[in-house]
Amino acid sequence: MADLKKNDSPKPVELIDWLNDEGVLELDWDFPEDGNLIEAGLDSMAVMQLVVAVEDRFGVELGPSDLTRENLATPVTLAALIAARTS
Protein backbone atom coordinates (compact mmCIF):
# COMPACT_ATOMS: atom_id res chain seq x y z
CA MET A 1 0.00 0.00 0.00
CA ALA A 2 1.21 3.48 -0.83
CA ASP A 3 2.39 5.33 2.26
CA LEU A 4 0.96 8.77 1.65
CA LYS A 5 0.83 11.51 4.27
CA LYS A 6 -1.43 14.50 4.40
CA ASN A 7 -0.12 17.35 2.23
CA ASP A 8 2.27 15.11 0.32
CA SER A 9 2.03 15.49 -3.42
CA PRO A 10 1.25 12.01 -4.68
CA LYS A 11 3.08 10.21 -7.46
CA PRO A 12 0.82 8.81 -10.19
CA VAL A 13 1.77 5.20 -9.41
CA GLU A 14 0.97 5.73 -5.73
CA LEU A 15 -2.43 7.11 -6.69
CA ILE A 16 -3.29 3.87 -8.48
CA ASP A 17 -2.77 1.85 -5.27
CA TRP A 18 -4.51 4.49 -3.22
CA LEU A 19 -7.62 4.57 -5.48
CA ASN A 20 -7.88 0.80 -5.05
CA ASP A 21 -7.37 0.95 -1.28
CA GLU A 22 -9.99 3.65 -0.88
CA GLY A 23 -12.44 1.62 -2.94
CA VAL A 24 -12.92 4.52 -5.37
CA LEU A 25 -12.03 2.33 -8.35
CA GLU A 26 -10.95 -1.24 -8.91
CA LEU A 27 -7.85 -0.98 -11.06
CA ASP A 28 -5.69 -3.83 -12.25
CA TRP A 29 -2.29 -4.16 -10.59
CA ASP A 30 -0.64 -3.21 -13.88
CA PHE A 31 -2.91 -0.25 -14.63
CA PRO A 32 -0.68 2.26 -16.47
CA GLU A 33 0.06 5.77 -15.20
CA ASP A 34 -1.47 7.17 -18.34
CA GLY A 35 -4.40 4.72 -18.33
CA ASN A 36 -7.90 6.13 -18.83
CA LEU A 37 -9.56 6.52 -15.44
CA ILE A 38 -12.91 7.56 -16.90
CA GLU A 39 -13.09 4.31 -18.89
CA ALA A 40 -12.04 2.43 -15.75
CA GLY A 41 -15.22 3.63 -14.08
CA LEU A 42 -14.47 7.10 -12.68
CA ASP A 43 -18.00 8.40 -13.16
CA SER A 44 -19.85 11.16 -11.33
CA MET A 45 -20.61 8.81 -8.43
CA ALA A 46 -17.02 7.64 -8.00
CA VAL A 47 -15.84 11.21 -8.37
CA MET A 48 -17.70 12.22 -5.21
CA GLN A 49 -15.88 9.51 -3.27
CA LEU A 50 -12.64 10.66 -4.86
CA VAL A 51 -13.12 14.29 -3.83
CA VAL A 52 -13.92 13.34 -0.23
CA ALA A 53 -10.96 10.95 -0.09
CA VAL A 54 -8.61 13.57 -1.56
CA GLU A 55 -9.76 16.03 1.05
CA ASP A 56 -9.16 13.50 3.85
CA ARG A 57 -5.77 12.39 2.64
CA PHE A 58 -4.23 15.45 1.01
CA GLY A 59 -6.10 18.30 2.71
CA VAL A 60 -7.16 19.61 -0.70
CA GLU A 61 -10.70 20.75 -1.51
CA LEU A 62 -11.48 20.13 -5.16
CA GLY A 63 -14.34 22.25 -6.53
CA PRO A 64 -16.75 21.80 -9.45
CA SER A 65 -14.42 23.60 -11.87
CA ASP A 66 -11.60 21.14 -11.04
CA LEU A 67 -13.70 18.14 -12.03
CA THR A 68 -13.12 18.14 -15.76
CA ARG A 69 -12.42 15.20 -18.02
CA GLU A 70 -8.95 16.64 -18.63
CA ASN A 71 -8.02 16.77 -14.94
CA LEU A 72 -9.48 13.33 -14.18
CA ALA A 73 -8.27 11.61 -17.34
CA THR A 74 -5.33 9.58 -15.97
CA PRO A 75 -3.33 9.00 -12.76
CA VAL A 76 -0.77 11.47 -14.17
CA THR A 77 -3.27 14.30 -14.66
CA LEU A 78 -4.98 13.57 -11.35
CA ALA A 79 -1.65 13.69 -9.49
CA ALA A 80 -0.88 17.00 -11.22
CA LEU A 81 -4.26 18.41 -10.17
CA ILE A 82 -3.70 17.43 -6.53
CA ALA A 83 -0.14 18.78 -6.61
CA ALA A 84 -1.34 22.07 -8.07
CA ARG A 85 -3.86 22.50 -5.25
CA THR A 86 -1.39 21.49 -2.52
CA SER A 87 0.32 24.56 -1.23
Add this chain to the structure above:
Amino acid sequence: MRTPRESFDVAVVGGGSAGLAAAVTAAREGARVVLIDRHGSAGGMGTASLVHSFCGLYLLSDGPEAVLANPGFATEMAERMIAATGLGPVRMGRVDVLPQHPVEFARIADELISAESRLDARLHTEVVSVAPGDDWEIRTSGRGGSHSIIARALVDASGDAVVAEMLGMETERVDSPHLQRPAYVFGVRRNGELGEAERLETAGLILEGIRAGSVPAEAMGLNFRSSGREGEAFGTLDLSGGGNYDPLDGACLTRLETAGRATAAKVVVWLAGNSGLWKGAYVSHWPTRAGVRESRRWVGEVVLTGDDLLKGKRFEDEIALATWPMEFRENARGPKLRFPEGNRAAGIPLRCLKPKGIERLFVAGRCISTDHGAQASIRVMGTCFATGEAAGRAAAGA
Protein backbone atom coordinates in the same frame (compact mmCIF):
# COMPACT_ATOMS: atom_id res chain seq x y z
CA MET B 1 -69.69 -13.43 5.33
CA ARG B 2 -69.21 -15.48 2.21
CA THR B 3 -66.49 -14.10 -0.04
CA PRO B 4 -66.40 -14.48 -3.83
CA ARG B 5 -64.08 -17.27 -5.03
CA GLU B 6 -62.30 -17.60 -8.33
CA SER B 7 -60.27 -20.52 -9.55
CA PHE B 8 -57.03 -20.54 -11.58
CA ASP B 9 -54.24 -22.93 -12.52
CA VAL B 10 -51.51 -20.53 -11.40
CA ALA B 11 -51.50 -17.52 -9.07
CA VAL B 12 -48.56 -15.13 -9.16
CA VAL B 13 -47.97 -12.92 -6.13
CA GLY B 14 -46.27 -9.68 -7.18
CA GLY B 15 -46.19 -8.14 -10.66
CA GLY B 16 -42.65 -6.81 -10.80
CA SER B 17 -40.22 -7.91 -13.50
CA ALA B 18 -40.21 -11.50 -12.17
CA GLY B 19 -43.95 -11.79 -11.58
CA LEU B 20 -44.80 -10.29 -14.95
CA ALA B 21 -42.49 -12.79 -16.65
CA ALA B 22 -43.94 -15.68 -14.61
CA ALA B 23 -47.57 -14.78 -15.33
CA VAL B 24 -47.13 -14.16 -19.06
CA THR B 25 -45.06 -17.33 -19.47
CA ALA B 26 -47.50 -19.53 -17.56
CA ALA B 27 -50.40 -18.17 -19.67
CA ARG B 28 -48.45 -18.81 -22.88
CA GLU B 29 -47.93 -22.39 -21.66
CA GLY B 30 -51.70 -22.78 -21.55
CA ALA B 31 -52.42 -22.19 -17.86
CA ARG B 32 -55.20 -19.97 -16.56
CA VAL B 33 -53.31 -17.38 -14.54
CA VAL B 34 -54.01 -14.58 -12.07
CA LEU B 35 -51.35 -11.93 -11.44
CA ILE B 36 -51.77 -10.02 -8.18
CA ASP B 37 -50.05 -6.69 -7.53
CA ARG B 38 -50.49 -3.91 -4.99
CA HIS B 39 -49.74 -1.09 -7.44
CA GLY B 40 -51.72 0.39 -10.33
CA SER B 41 -49.34 -1.05 -12.90
CA ALA B 42 -47.03 -4.02 -13.24
CA GLY B 43 -43.27 -3.50 -13.38
CA GLY B 44 -42.39 -3.16 -9.68
CA MET B 45 -38.99 -1.57 -9.23
CA GLY B 46 -38.93 -0.64 -12.93
CA THR B 47 -42.15 1.37 -12.69
CA ALA B 48 -43.06 2.18 -9.07
CA SER B 49 -39.46 2.85 -8.03
CA LEU B 50 -38.32 4.47 -11.31
CA VAL B 51 -35.27 2.20 -11.67
CA HIS B 52 -34.39 3.11 -15.24
CA SER B 53 -31.81 0.54 -16.34
CA PHE B 54 -32.24 -3.14 -17.08
CA CYS B 55 -29.13 -4.70 -15.56
CA GLY B 56 -28.19 -8.35 -15.94
CA LEU B 57 -29.44 -8.70 -19.52
CA TYR B 58 -26.01 -9.04 -21.09
CA LEU B 59 -22.98 -11.29 -20.69
CA LEU B 60 -19.85 -9.81 -19.18
CA SER B 61 -17.24 -9.42 -21.87
CA ASP B 62 -14.32 -7.31 -23.00
CA GLY B 63 -15.69 -7.37 -26.54
CA PRO B 64 -17.36 -4.39 -28.17
CA GLU B 65 -20.80 -5.97 -28.60
CA ALA B 66 -23.39 -6.38 -25.87
CA VAL B 67 -24.51 -10.04 -26.03
CA LEU B 68 -27.84 -11.06 -24.47
CA ALA B 69 -27.36 -13.72 -21.79
CA ASN B 70 -30.82 -15.26 -21.54
CA PRO B 71 -33.13 -16.08 -24.46
CA GLY B 72 -36.90 -16.00 -23.96
CA PHE B 73 -38.68 -13.39 -21.89
CA ALA B 74 -35.54 -11.37 -20.96
CA THR B 75 -34.61 -11.03 -24.63
CA GLU B 76 -38.20 -10.21 -25.56
CA MET B 77 -38.31 -7.42 -22.96
CA ALA B 78 -35.00 -6.02 -24.22
CA GLU B 79 -36.35 -5.95 -27.78
CA ARG B 80 -39.64 -4.37 -26.74
CA MET B 81 -37.88 -1.70 -24.67
CA ILE B 82 -35.40 -0.86 -27.44
CA ALA B 83 -38.33 -0.49 -29.86
CA ALA B 84 -40.10 1.81 -27.39
CA THR B 85 -37.19 4.09 -26.42
CA GLY B 86 -34.97 3.86 -29.50
CA LEU B 87 -32.03 3.39 -27.12
CA GLY B 88 -29.68 0.41 -27.27
CA PRO B 89 -27.36 -1.02 -24.62
CA VAL B 90 -24.76 1.26 -23.03
CA ARG B 91 -21.33 0.21 -21.75
CA MET B 92 -20.72 1.53 -18.23
CA GLY B 93 -17.24 0.63 -17.04
CA ARG B 94 -17.14 -3.17 -17.46
CA VAL B 95 -20.88 -3.82 -17.77
CA ASP B 96 -23.54 -3.33 -20.42
CA VAL B 97 -26.94 -2.02 -19.34
CA LEU B 98 -30.10 -1.25 -21.26
CA PRO B 99 -31.68 2.14 -20.48
CA GLN B 100 -35.37 1.62 -19.79
CA HIS B 101 -38.16 4.13 -19.22
CA PRO B 102 -40.71 3.41 -16.45
CA VAL B 103 -43.51 4.94 -18.54
CA GLU B 104 -42.75 2.55 -21.40
CA PHE B 105 -42.33 -0.41 -19.03
CA ALA B 106 -45.83 0.07 -17.59
CA ARG B 107 -47.31 0.29 -21.07
CA ILE B 108 -45.38 -2.76 -22.34
CA ALA B 109 -46.55 -4.72 -19.29
CA ASP B 110 -50.18 -3.78 -20.08
CA GLU B 111 -49.73 -4.98 -23.66
CA LEU B 112 -48.16 -8.26 -22.58
CA ILE B 113 -50.93 -8.94 -20.07
CA SER B 114 -53.76 -7.91 -22.42
CA ALA B 115 -52.42 -10.15 -25.18
CA GLU B 116 -52.94 -13.29 -23.05
CA SER B 117 -56.62 -14.25 -22.89
CA ARG B 118 -55.86 -16.75 -20.10
CA LEU B 119 -54.17 -14.11 -17.90
CA ASP B 120 -56.16 -11.96 -15.47
CA ALA B 121 -54.38 -9.18 -13.60
CA ARG B 122 -55.61 -7.97 -10.22
CA LEU B 123 -54.01 -4.59 -9.59
CA HIS B 124 -54.60 -2.59 -6.40
CA THR B 125 -54.74 -5.92 -4.60
CA GLU B 126 -52.73 -7.24 -1.65
CA VAL B 127 -52.39 -10.87 -0.65
CA VAL B 128 -53.20 -11.23 3.04
CA SER B 129 -52.99 -14.97 3.56
CA VAL B 130 -52.08 -18.20 1.82
CA ALA B 131 -53.28 -21.63 2.90
CA PRO B 132 -52.01 -24.95 1.55
CA GLY B 133 -54.32 -27.82 0.58
CA ASP B 134 -55.20 -29.79 -2.54
CA ASP B 135 -55.08 -26.34 -4.12
CA TRP B 136 -53.70 -23.10 -2.69
CA GLU B 137 -56.25 -20.78 -1.16
CA ILE B 138 -55.15 -17.19 -1.44
CA ARG B 139 -57.01 -14.42 0.33
CA THR B 140 -56.65 -10.98 -1.11
CA SER B 141 -57.70 -7.58 0.07
CA GLY B 142 -58.63 -4.42 -1.76
CA ARG B 143 -60.81 -1.38 -1.20
CA GLY B 144 -63.84 -3.41 -2.27
CA GLY B 145 -63.22 -5.97 0.44
CA SER B 146 -61.76 -9.43 0.67
CA HIS B 147 -61.64 -12.11 -2.03
CA SER B 148 -60.61 -15.73 -2.14
CA ILE B 149 -58.61 -17.16 -5.03
CA ILE B 150 -58.02 -20.86 -5.59
CA ALA B 151 -54.96 -21.89 -7.57
CA ARG B 152 -53.28 -25.20 -8.25
CA ALA B 153 -49.78 -23.69 -8.31
CA LEU B 154 -48.35 -20.58 -6.71
CA VAL B 155 -45.45 -18.29 -7.62
CA ASP B 156 -44.00 -15.98 -4.97
CA ALA B 157 -42.59 -13.05 -6.93
CA SER B 158 -43.24 -10.59 -4.11
CA GLY B 159 -39.58 -9.62 -3.71
CA ASP B 160 -40.00 -9.97 0.05
CA ALA B 161 -40.88 -13.69 0.32
CA VAL B 162 -44.28 -12.73 1.74
CA VAL B 163 -45.69 -16.20 1.01
CA ALA B 164 -42.93 -17.79 3.10
CA GLU B 165 -43.82 -15.53 6.00
CA MET B 166 -47.54 -16.38 5.65
CA LEU B 167 -46.77 -20.10 5.61
CA GLY B 168 -44.36 -19.85 8.52
CA MET B 169 -41.55 -21.25 6.38
CA GLU B 170 -37.82 -20.84 6.90
CA THR B 171 -36.47 -17.59 5.46
CA GLU B 172 -33.10 -15.89 5.34
CA ARG B 173 -32.04 -12.27 5.66
CA VAL B 174 -29.07 -10.25 6.75
CA ASP B 175 -29.50 -7.21 8.92
CA SER B 176 -28.19 -3.69 8.82
CA PRO B 177 -25.34 -2.76 8.32
CA HIS B 178 -24.79 -5.48 5.69
CA LEU B 179 -28.28 -5.34 4.23
CA GLN B 180 -28.19 -3.55 0.87
CA ARG B 181 -29.13 0.10 1.14
CA PRO B 182 -32.24 1.15 -0.78
CA ALA B 183 -32.19 3.36 -3.88
CA TYR B 184 -34.28 6.49 -4.07
CA VAL B 185 -34.97 7.51 -7.69
CA PHE B 186 -36.84 10.67 -8.68
CA GLY B 187 -37.66 12.52 -11.91
CA VAL B 188 -36.24 15.94 -12.72
CA ARG B 189 -37.20 18.45 -15.37
CA ARG B 190 -34.15 20.30 -16.69
CA ASN B 191 -32.79 21.82 -19.86
CA GLY B 192 -29.61 21.13 -21.76
CA GLU B 193 -27.11 18.34 -22.15
CA LEU B 194 -26.30 15.93 -19.32
CA GLY B 195 -23.18 14.22 -20.60
CA GLU B 196 -20.14 13.04 -18.66
CA ALA B 197 -18.70 16.58 -18.32
CA GLU B 198 -21.95 17.95 -16.89
CA ARG B 199 -22.33 14.95 -14.59
CA LEU B 200 -18.82 15.42 -13.18
CA GLU B 201 -19.42 19.11 -12.60
CA THR B 202 -22.74 18.30 -10.94
CA ALA B 203 -20.98 15.90 -8.56
CA GLY B 204 -18.69 18.76 -7.56
CA LEU B 205 -21.65 21.11 -7.11
CA ILE B 206 -23.43 18.66 -4.81
CA LEU B 207 -20.27 18.29 -2.72
CA GLU B 208 -20.06 22.09 -2.48
CA GLY B 209 -23.66 22.11 -1.25
CA ILE B 210 -22.79 19.51 1.40
CA ARG B 211 -19.72 21.54 2.49
CA ALA B 212 -21.87 24.68 2.65
CA GLY B 213 -24.43 22.88 4.82
CA SER B 214 -27.19 23.54 2.27
CA VAL B 215 -27.51 19.92 1.17
CA PRO B 216 -27.73 16.94 3.57
CA ALA B 217 -24.68 14.68 3.69
CA GLU B 218 -27.01 11.87 2.59
CA ALA B 219 -26.78 13.37 -0.93
CA MET B 220 -23.26 11.90 -1.25
CA GLY B 221 -23.24 9.72 -4.33
CA LEU B 222 -26.40 11.22 -5.83
CA ASN B 223 -26.13 10.66 -9.52
CA PHE B 224 -28.14 12.12 -12.39
CA ARG B 225 -28.72 10.49 -15.75
CA SER B 226 -30.74 11.61 -18.73
CA SER B 227 -33.97 9.63 -19.13
CA GLY B 228 -33.42 9.59 -22.88
CA ARG B 229 -36.26 12.09 -23.31
CA GLU B 230 -35.71 15.76 -24.02
CA GLY B 231 -35.61 17.83 -20.83
CA GLU B 232 -36.00 14.89 -18.44
CA ALA B 233 -33.50 13.25 -16.10
CA PHE B 234 -33.54 10.83 -13.19
CA GLY B 235 -31.67 11.37 -9.94
CA THR B 236 -30.59 8.29 -7.99
CA LEU B 237 -29.62 8.39 -4.36
CA ASP B 238 -28.68 5.56 -2.01
CA LEU B 239 -30.36 6.04 1.36
CA SER B 240 -28.86 4.84 4.62
CA GLY B 241 -32.22 3.86 6.07
CA GLY B 242 -30.93 4.79 9.51
CA GLY B 243 -29.17 2.56 12.04
CA ASN B 244 -31.92 -0.06 12.22
CA TYR B 245 -32.97 -0.10 8.59
CA ASP B 246 -35.76 -2.66 8.13
CA PRO B 247 -37.32 -2.76 4.65
CA LEU B 248 -40.31 -4.72 5.96
CA ASP B 249 -41.30 -2.19 8.61
CA GLY B 250 -43.83 0.50 7.66
CA ALA B 251 -42.50 3.02 10.15
CA CYS B 252 -38.96 2.59 8.83
CA LEU B 253 -40.13 2.85 5.22
CA THR B 254 -42.01 6.03 6.06
CA ARG B 255 -38.81 7.62 7.38
CA LEU B 256 -37.02 6.40 4.27
CA GLU B 257 -39.51 7.91 1.80
CA THR B 258 -39.59 11.18 3.73
CA ALA B 259 -35.80 11.40 3.87
CA GLY B 260 -35.54 10.61 0.16
CA ARG B 261 -37.92 13.40 -0.82
CA ALA B 262 -36.32 15.90 1.56
CA THR B 263 -32.79 15.20 0.35
CA ALA B 264 -33.69 15.17 -3.34
CA ALA B 265 -35.67 18.41 -3.06
CA LYS B 266 -32.81 20.21 -1.31
CA VAL B 267 -30.27 19.03 -3.87
CA VAL B 268 -32.34 20.18 -6.84
CA VAL B 269 -33.07 23.58 -5.25
CA TRP B 270 -29.34 23.99 -4.51
CA LEU B 271 -28.34 23.05 -8.05
CA ALA B 272 -30.98 25.30 -9.64
CA GLY B 273 -29.83 28.24 -7.52
CA ASN B 274 -26.08 27.78 -7.87
CA SER B 275 -25.35 26.61 -11.38
CA GLY B 276 -26.27 27.68 -14.88
CA LEU B 277 -26.28 23.97 -15.75
CA TRP B 278 -29.36 23.51 -13.59
CA LYS B 279 -31.15 26.84 -14.01
CA GLY B 280 -34.90 26.32 -13.95
CA ALA B 281 -34.63 22.64 -12.92
CA TYR B 282 -37.23 21.13 -10.59
CA VAL B 283 -38.30 17.74 -9.27
CA SER B 284 -41.03 16.57 -11.62
CA HIS B 285 -42.04 13.30 -9.99
CA TRP B 286 -41.47 11.13 -6.97
CA PRO B 287 -41.38 7.35 -7.03
CA THR B 288 -44.40 5.49 -5.68
CA ARG B 289 -41.97 3.74 -3.37
CA ALA B 290 -38.27 3.75 -2.51
CA GLY B 291 -36.33 1.03 -4.29
CA VAL B 292 -35.66 -1.73 -1.78
CA ARG B 293 -32.81 -3.91 -3.04
CA GLU B 294 -32.80 -6.68 -0.48
CA SER B 295 -35.05 -7.98 2.27
CA ARG B 296 -36.25 -11.48 3.21
CA ARG B 297 -35.70 -14.49 0.93
CA TRP B 298 -36.71 -18.11 0.65
CA VAL B 299 -34.55 -21.07 1.59
CA GLY B 300 -34.82 -23.49 -1.30
CA GLU B 301 -33.53 -26.92 -2.23
CA VAL B 302 -30.25 -25.21 -3.15
CA VAL B 303 -28.84 -21.94 -1.81
CA LEU B 304 -26.86 -20.17 -4.53
CA THR B 305 -23.79 -18.51 -3.01
CA GLY B 306 -21.54 -15.60 -3.83
CA ASP B 307 -18.71 -18.09 -4.16
CA ASP B 308 -20.69 -19.98 -6.85
CA LEU B 309 -20.99 -16.73 -8.78
CA LEU B 310 -17.32 -15.76 -8.45
CA LYS B 311 -16.36 -19.17 -9.86
CA GLY B 312 -19.01 -19.13 -12.58
CA LYS B 313 -20.46 -22.42 -11.29
CA ARG B 314 -22.86 -24.21 -13.63
CA PHE B 315 -25.69 -26.62 -12.74
CA GLU B 316 -27.44 -29.46 -14.55
CA ASP B 317 -30.83 -27.99 -13.71
CA GLU B 318 -29.92 -24.36 -14.41
CA ILE B 319 -32.74 -22.25 -15.80
CA ALA B 320 -30.93 -18.97 -16.42
CA LEU B 321 -27.54 -17.30 -16.31
CA ALA B 322 -26.55 -14.75 -13.67
CA THR B 323 -24.31 -12.23 -15.39
CA TRP B 324 -24.46 -9.09 -13.27
CA PRO B 325 -21.43 -8.61 -11.00
CA MET B 326 -22.20 -8.76 -7.30
CA GLU B 327 -23.09 -5.15 -6.61
CA PHE B 328 -22.84 -4.22 -2.95
CA ARG B 329 -24.28 -0.97 -1.72
CA GLU B 330 -23.89 -1.45 1.99
CA ASN B 331 -22.43 1.91 2.99
CA ALA B 332 -22.09 5.55 2.00
CA ARG B 333 -18.92 4.90 0.03
CA GLY B 334 -20.82 3.99 -3.08
CA PRO B 335 -21.23 0.74 -4.97
CA LYS B 336 -18.64 -1.99 -4.75
CA LEU B 337 -18.66 -4.45 -7.64
CA ARG B 338 -17.20 -7.96 -7.45
CA PHE B 339 -16.71 -9.62 -10.82
CA PRO B 340 -16.51 -13.36 -11.45
CA GLU B 341 -13.22 -14.93 -12.48
CA GLY B 342 -12.76 -14.58 -16.23
CA ASN B 343 -16.12 -12.76 -16.58
CA ARG B 344 -17.85 -16.16 -16.46
CA ALA B 345 -21.60 -16.33 -16.08
CA ALA B 346 -22.97 -18.61 -13.34
CA GLY B 347 -26.02 -20.84 -13.66
CA ILE B 348 -29.11 -20.41 -11.50
CA PRO B 349 -30.48 -23.88 -10.70
CA LEU B 350 -34.23 -24.55 -10.72
CA ARG B 351 -33.79 -25.83 -7.14
CA CYS B 352 -33.21 -22.18 -6.04
CA LEU B 353 -36.80 -21.51 -7.17
CA LYS B 354 -38.20 -24.48 -5.23
CA PRO B 355 -38.79 -24.06 -1.50
CA LYS B 356 -37.78 -27.09 0.53
CA GLY B 357 -40.55 -29.60 1.12
CA ILE B 358 -43.45 -27.78 -0.59
CA GLU B 359 -45.10 -28.92 -3.82
CA ARG B 360 -46.56 -26.63 -6.50
CA LEU B 361 -44.86 -23.53 -5.10
CA PHE B 362 -42.12 -21.63 -6.92
CA VAL B 363 -40.16 -18.46 -6.22
CA ALA B 364 -38.95 -15.85 -8.70
CA GLY B 365 -37.05 -12.59 -8.61
CA ARG B 366 -34.90 -11.13 -5.87
CA CYS B 367 -36.18 -13.42 -3.08
CA ILE B 368 -35.13 -16.77 -4.59
CA SER B 369 -32.87 -18.99 -2.51
CA THR B 370 -29.42 -17.38 -2.38
CA ASP B 371 -27.02 -16.01 0.17
CA HIS B 372 -26.42 -12.29 0.62
CA GLY B 373 -23.57 -12.30 -1.91
CA ALA B 374 -25.39 -14.04 -4.75
CA GLN B 375 -28.49 -11.90 -4.13
CA ALA B 376 -26.32 -8.85 -4.93
CA SER B 377 -26.17 -10.19 -8.51
CA ILE B 378 -29.46 -11.97 -9.16
CA ARG B 379 -31.70 -9.18 -7.80
CA VAL B 380 -31.44 -7.08 -10.99
CA MET B 381 -34.38 -6.86 -13.40
CA GLY B 382 -32.67 -8.54 -16.35
CA THR B 383 -32.11 -11.66 -14.23
CA CYS B 384 -35.56 -11.39 -12.62
CA PHE B 385 -37.16 -11.68 -16.07
CA ALA B 386 -35.33 -14.97 -16.52
CA THR B 387 -36.08 -16.48 -13.10
CA GLY B 388 -39.69 -15.31 -13.48
CA GLU B 389 -40.03 -17.03 -16.82
CA ALA B 390 -38.65 -20.27 -15.37
CA ALA B 391 -40.97 -20.13 -12.35
CA GLY B 392 -43.97 -19.47 -14.61
CA ARG B 393 -43.12 -22.43 -16.82
CA ALA B 394 -42.59 -24.72 -13.83
CA ALA B 395 -45.86 -23.57 -12.23
CA ALA B 396 -47.81 -24.14 -15.45
CA GLY B 397 -46.49 -27.69 -15.58
CA ALA B 398 -47.09 -28.47 -11.91
